[in-house]
Amino acid sequence: FDRTAAEAARRRQDQLTKPRGSLGRLEELAIRLAGLQGKPMPAADPVQILLFAADHGVAAESVSVFPQSVTNQMVHNIARGGAAVSVLAAALGARLEIIDLGMVTDPGPIEGVRSERLGPGSGNIAREPAMTSEQQAGAMNAGRAAVERAIDGGARLLIGGEMGIANTTPAAALACALLDLPPADLVGPGTGLDAAGIAHKTEVVATALALHATPGSTPMELLGRLGGFEIAALTGAYLTAAQRGLPVLVDGFIVGAAALAAVRIQPDVRDWLLFAHSSAEPGHRAILEALNADPLLQLGMCLGEASGAAMAVPLLRLACALHQNMATFAEAGVSEG
Amino acid sequence: FDRTAAEAARRRQDQLTKPRGSLGRLEELAIRLAGLQGKPMPAADPVQILLFAADHGVAAESVSVFPQSVTNQMVHNIARGGAAVSVLAAALGARLEIIDLGMVTDPGPIEGVRSERLGPGSGNIAREPAMTSEQQAGAMNAGRAAVERAIDGGARLLIGGEMGIANTTPAAALACALLDLPPADLVGPGTGLDAAGIAHKTEVVATALALHATPGSTPMELLGRLGGFEIAALTGAYLTAAQRGLPVLVDGFIVGAAALAAVRIQPDVRDWLLFAHSSAEPGHRAILEALNADPLLQLGMCLGEASGAAMAVPLLRLACALHQNMATFAEAGVSEG
Numbered sequence: 001f002d003r004t005a006a007e008a009a010r011r012r013q014d015q016l017t018k019p020r021g022s023l024g025r026l027e028e029l030a031i032r033l034a035g036l037q038g039k040p041m042p043a044a045d046p047v048q049i050l051l052f053a054a055d056h057g058v059a060a061e062s063v064s065v066f067p068q069s070v071t072n073q074m075v076h077n078i079a080r081g082g083a084a085v086s087v088l089a090a091a092l093g094a095r096l097e098i099i100d101l102g103m104v105t106d107p108g109p110i111e112g113v114r115s116e117r118l119g120p121g122s123g124n125i126a127r128e129p130a131m132t133s134e135q136q137a138g139a140m141n142a143g144r145a146a147v148e149r150a151i152d153g154g155a156r157l158l159i160g161g162e163m164g165i166a167n168t169t170p171a172a173a174l175a176c177a178l179l180d181l182p183p184a185d186l187v188g189p190g191t192g193l194d195a196a197g198i199a200h201k202t203e204v205v206a207t208a209l210a211l212h213a214t215p216g217s218t219p220m221e222l223l224g225r226l227g228g229f230e231i232a233a234l235t236g237a238y239l240t241a242a243q244r245g246l247p248v249l250v251d252g253f254i255v256g257a258a259a260l261a262a263v264r265i266q267p268d269v270r271d272w273l274l275f276a277h278s279s280a281e282p283g284h285r286a287i288l289e290a291l292n293a294d295p296l297l298q299l300g301m302c303l304g305e306a307s308g309a310a311m312a313v314p315l316l317r318l319a320c321a322l323h324q325n326m327a328t329f330a331e332a333g334v335s336e337g
Numbered sequence: 338f339d340r341t342a343a344e345a346a347r348r349r350q351d352q353l354t355k356p357r358g359s360l361g362r363l364e365e366l367a368i369r370l371a372g373l374q375g376k377p378m379p380a381a382d383p384v385q386i387l388l389f390a391a392d393h394g395v396a397a398e399s400v401s402v403f404p405q406s407v408t409n410q411m412v413h414n415i416a417r418g419g420a421a422v423s424v425l426a427a428a429l430g431a432r433l434e435i436i437d438l439g440m441v442t443d444p445g446p447i448e449g450v451r452s453e454r455l456g457p458g459s460g461n462i463a464r465e466p467a468m469t470s471e472q473q474a475g476a477m478n479a480g481r482a483a484v485e486r487a488i489d490g491g492a493r494l495l496i497g498g499e500m501g502i503a504n505t506t507p508a509a510a511l512a513c514a515l516l517d518l519p520p521a522d523l524v525g526p527g528t529g530l531d532a533a534g535i536a537h538k539t540e541v542v543a544t545a546l547a548l549h550a551t552p553g554s555t556p557m558e559l560l561g562r563l564g565g566f567e568i569a570a571l572t573g574a575y576l577t578a579a580q581r582g583l584p585v586l587v588d589g590f591i592v593g594a595a596a597l598a599a600v601r602i603q604p605d606v607r608d609w610l611l612f613a614h615s616s617a618e619p620g621h622r623a624i625l626e627a628l629n630a631d632p633l634l635q636l637g638m639c640l641g642e643a644s645g646a647a648m649a650v651p652l653l654r655l656a657c658a659l660h661q662n663m664a665t666f667a668e669a670g671v672s673e674g
Contacts, residue, residue: 017414018421019403019528023644024617024637065674066356073671077354082664084355091658191356192674280361298635299652300361307360314651315636321428327419334410337402337529 001271006035009042015328019337025296029274029316030323036247036272037156041324044316047094047249048155049306050146050237051078051085052162053113054229055104055121057128058208059166063201065192068121071165072103078163079112084303085161088310095153099146101139101229116142122228125170125208129225131232136224140236147240157316158241158248159276160255161306162230166190171257172283173205173226177213178257178264179290186283188253219264227261234258235265242269249316251309252279252302256287263291274316277301277308338608343372346379352665356674362633366611366653367660373584373609374493378661381653384431384586385492386643387483387574388415388422389499390450391566392441392458394465395545396503400538402529405458408502409440415500416449421640422498425647432490436483438476438566453479459565462507462545466562468569473561477573484577494653495578495585496613497592498643499567503527508594509620510542510563514550515594515601516627523620525590556601564598571595576602579609586653588646589616589639593624600628611653614638614645 009031014020021027033042053075059068077083078098081090089096098113104121118138122130131139143160150158168190176186183205189198212225223232235258241248242262250259250273262269270291277297278284288295296312329336346368351357358364370379390412396405414420415435418427426433435450441458455475459467468476480497487495505527513523520542526535549562560569572595578585579599587596587610599606607628614634615621625632633649666673 017411017419018640022528022617022638022640023421024639026636026638026648067672070672073669074354077664077669077671080664080669081662082354082669084353084360084659084663087659087662088655090662091655191359280359296636299363299633301359301363302361303355303359311363311652311655314655315648318425318428318648318651322421322424325418325424325427326421327414327417332410332414332417332419334414335404335407 001035002038003035005038005040006031008040009034009323012040016326017329017332017334023322026319026322029319033247033320042320044157044313044320046155047092047157047159047313048150048153049085049089049094049096049159049161051096051098051306052101052230052233053098053103054101054164056164056166056170056228057122057124058126058169058204060124061126061204063169063204064166064190066165068104068165071163072105072107074163075100075113076110079110083305084307085305085310088307092310092313094313097146099142101142101233118229125173125212125226126204129212130170130227131224131229133224136232139229139232143233143236144240147237147244147246151244151246155246158246159306159309160234160237161251162234162254162304164228164230167228167254168281169201169204170226170228170231171254173208174222174231175257175260175283175287176205176209177222177226178219178260179286181286183209185286188282219261223261231258235261238262238269239266242272248273249309249312250275251306252277252304253281253284254304256284260287260291276312279308338372339375340372342375342377343368345377346371346660349377349660353663354666354669354671360659363656363659366656370584370657379657381494381650381657383492384429384494384496384650385487386422386426386431386433386496386498388433388435388643389438389567389570390435390440391438391501393501393503393507393565394459394461395463395506395541397461398463398541400506400541401503401527403502405441405502408500409442409444411500412437412450413447416447420642421644422642422647425644429647429650431650434483436479438479438570455566462510462549462563463541466549467507467564468561468566470561473569476566476569480570480573481577484574484581484583488581488583492583495583496643496646497571497574498588499571499591499641501565501567504565504591505618506538506541507563507565507568508591510545511559511568512594512597512620512624513542513546514559514563515556515597516623518623520546522623525619556598560598568595572598575599575606579606585610586646586649587612588643589614589641590618590621591641593621597624597628613649616645
């Protein structure tokens, strides 16, 4: 974090033709981005969205209203431009890279999708670890490599997203373990469970925690036992983004669990995270509180696919445009208060 | 409001490739815009911003930290592209029309500003009515005519904004009178008053209310006695927008007071108002509650100039893009839950 650039940005904000502080969080955003990017005139573009997809063995425990085949179907839909993240990326002019880390069935080559399969989905966390240490290293490396590609391509802002039927279950289990909270605090409806479904999912998470969240486990161990390929890839991506100085706009519940893991592995990661939105998934609140995060948007979204983060991109862009293009009191010949 | 179009939009939302309701308020926005525009595929563009400027006699009571000359200076700054609203309109590709309804000194012709002067600013509401009935009619007609021009130009979404040093004072007074609330509930720091300044401003508003908010006064009378030229123009603009079926994205505190007056004059206006943001000006809350409004953004802004409304434009655009461009379950071959 470049305090000199941030301080220069703050001084500039105080000279722009507006009452001091009247742009609220837009001023904070411009100043924070200036510090993160080391430039008094920060930029939100280019924006790189990384969309990691994988299947989850815990889907066998009937924790989702959608069948597991939907992961594969949605990866095709995202690649063809029909999913929410595809529409948002196109509308925003953001780059979108889709990475398949292992769905239950190998779909073969899909145009616009990188295949980096680590296996036929992760293990069923109610019975076994989500992944081997080799798979975990592979997933985290896939995240790291994707961020390196983004940086090589000139990205100034990173967004991670996910697609994987049943993945609110490992996300809730991982967050419970990292935060030492009971399953009832983190488990929610996901894509649409009713009360009975949520009660069952809560039991599944409790079983997984009893099996894997043994005293003294490290965040890295919990990520491998309770996470998923796409969650571990996101954690790896955020560790790398922070190390390489690339600001991250964090999506909702599942990505939030991955971000939490990254911060528990390396606390300095927190500085690089901007939180886009509060998910309607109720467990998101506990993750946000643990990360001392105050998201920019509250739109009642809970779709995943980086959609909530994408919605906040215009706020960052406009914050940068105001910072760069507004006249100062001196330039405009306007009297100060 | 076209219930058939709204219902068609709702059915489409339920067929798009996402869990039902997972786009939260973006789904509501698309459905509501569909009903307001009478089209199952609504659009947010073109966006027309109308920026009304005027001076206020009550500035003589020392209710603002900025000198009155700043209204004139800021109108020049807005026209030259250096103000927040200018930067936002350019970044968003929104149309911006600036209308001078009467500053204390006639600035003569300004490139990019329509001169529709009604006098050298409004009267000092602590001593006299803000305007004559002729001036009030002129201001409301200026708002009406501006909306007619916007509609003739093809606008699909209207944003009103204001510039006028001291205008949080008439806005607070007008809202107090319309809501029958004490000045302390509506008076705030505006552009930066300290506690002593707020206490003094509260007394000025109390004086104005004692003079003008006589029992049995109509909303139209209160607008003329306590408002300002730009506030009355905004009220006229919103009455016309509703009558002509043009959705309005409402800015913050001052515009909110004008919108409240429009709704009290003609309750059906409420249907046409979408609320963009919660202002940091504390009195905004009472106006929003009275209008049963739940704004899209909470960014701690309090700049005026339509800046808060402009920030919400991307949300409406992206809501429309998702509605129009996402694939349905059938189109994408995705299984429903």
